[in-house]
Amino acid sequence: MRESGRSEAELLSLARGGNLDAFDEIVRLHERRIYALALRLTGTPEDAQDAMQEAFVRLFRNLARVDCQDRLGSWLATVVVNACRDLGRARQRSRLVPMGEKLAVFADPGANPEVLRSGEEREEQLRSCLQRLPERERAALTLRELEGLSTQEVARILGTSESTVRVHICSARIKLRKLLAGWFEEKL
Amino acid sequence: MNCAEWEEKIALYLGDDLAVHDLDRVEGHLRACAECARFYKELKLDANSLRSAPPEAATADYSVLRRLIRRRVASEQWRKRLVPLIAVAAAVVLAIVVRSTAPQPVIPAPQPIVVRMPAPRVEKSVHTGGAGLQPARFHPKHPTTDPDLEAALMRFTNSELPQQEAHPKTPIEMRVRTKDPNVTIVVFQPNEATPNENE
Numbered sequence: 001m002r003e004s005g006r007s008e009a010e011l012l013s014l015a016r017g018g019n020l021d022a023f024d025e026i027v028r029l030h031e032r033r034i035y036a037l038a039l040r041l042t043g044t045p046e047d048a049q050d051a052m053q054e055a056f057v058r059l060f061r062n063l064a065r066v067d068c069q070d071r072l073g074s075w076l077a078t079v080v081v082n083a084c085r086d087l088g089r090a091r092q093r094s095r096l097v098p099m100g101e102k103l104a105v106f107a108d109p110g111a112n113p114e115v116l117r118s119g120e121e122r123e124e125q126l127r128s129c130l131q132r133l134p135e136r137e138r139a140a141l142t143l144r145e146l147e148g149l150s151t152q153e154v155a156r157i158l159g160t161s162e163s164t165v166r167v168h169i170c171s172a173r174i175k176l177r178k179l180l181a182g183w184f185e186e187k188l
Numbered sequence: 189m190n191c192a193e194w195e196e197k198i199a200l201y202l203g204d205d206l207a208v209h210d211l212d213r214v215e216g217h218l219r220a221c222a223e224c225a226r227f228y229k230e231l232k233l234d235a236n237s238l239r240s241a242p243p244e245a246a247t248a249d250y251s252v253l254r255r256l257i258r259r260r261v262a263s264e265q266w267r268k269r270l271v272p273l274i275a276v277a278a279a280v281v282l283a284i285v286v287r288s289t290a291p292q293p294v295i296p297a298p299q300p301i302v303v304r305m306p307a308p309r310v311e312k313s314v315h316t317g318g319a320g321l322q323p324a325r326f327h328p329k330h331p332t333t334d335p336d337l338e339a340a341l342m343r344f345t346n347s348e349l350p351q352q353e354a355h356p357k358t359p360i361e362m363r364v365r366t367k368d369p370n371v372t373i374v375v376f377q378p379n380e381a382t383p384n385e386n387e
Binding site for chain 2: 018020023024027028031032035036039040045048049052053056057060061120122123126127130141142144145146148151166169170171173174176177180181
């Protein structure tokens with residue numbers, strides 16, 4: 001049964017009472033945004049799916065503590081950032097190939113010159129370069145650009161100060177530009 | 189200040205994070221320096237690219253993801269319901285185990301009833317004759333014995349004891365009077381007779 005037509009607060013209230021259809025509806029409302037954010041942060045659809053699932057399961061566990069006034073979207077963004085961070089740490093512990101390196105190999109500019117010219121390839125390269133940024137800088141820049149959050153909101157989500165966020169975003173922009181410029185030079 | 193040094197300020201300017209007093213300087217430099225203007229334009233393009241969601245976000249099969257989430261959430265819900273039940277069951281089992289293994293409570297023994305009674309009267313006196321008994325101080329190196337006293341005590345101990353009907357368990361007290369009015373020998377003897385025997 002689809003619980004359409006209900007406000008987010010009503011859906012939260014129903015979900016707290018154990019209504020899983022209402023919870024499904026909450027997932028529907030936020031899935032695309034959360035998946036896109038997870039994709040930017042992790043770099044691969046598989047990791048993004050894992051992070052997204054983890055974020056919604058954590059939401060379910062903490063339904064009693066989530067206040068609709070507190071903006072569910074912002075709460076979910078915080079959770080997905082943490083879930084992506086946990087995934088990255090688990091990957092490092094299990095000594096698998098780091099996400100950035102894996103993508104870099106996948107998006108090797110010399111692999112297929114014809115594909116390189118496509119917009120899809122540029123997107124892949126952007127994602128690859130993004131993965132080479134330090135975790136905190138990547139998260140700060142993604143939250144600012146993809147989510148369109150203010151410095152204050154980004155600072156709250158990352159649990160840091162506004163001045164640190166400014167430094168992270170600034171540094172991330174410059175590093176990303178240099179990585180992309182290096183890639184384009186290599187391509188030409 | 190060369191162009192490399194302007195990069196940071198340009199990046200801050202792009203994100204509206206630049207201090208107000210630097211705004212004019214950066215804008216002036218961007219108008220004057222073609223290289224920095226190009227850098228700013230590229231930063232802007234990167235930011236635009238980042239603002240658009242990755243293509244997979246549009247093509248992903250969200251119904252599959254939703255099913256996976258639903259499955260995990262349903263198992264979480266079961267766990268939430270089971271945890272209190274398991275906790276109660278565990279508490280009950282623990283209570284039973286503790287109760288069966290705990291030492292039984294010690295019931296204090298009742299306080300003995302003390303009955304204060306007057307000392308039994310002297311039933312028998314030893315008459316030591318006209319000479320009387322002279323108590324002597326005992327000296328370990330020169331022990332002295334009083335034959336009269338010894339004889340009187342011997343007679344006393346060999347004599348038949350009277351039955352105590354009122355208080356059969358009361359020790360029998362015997363007093364031996366000596367010549368000295370200040371000295372009396374008191375002998376207590378346990379009464380071995382049981383109440384049945386007394387009857």
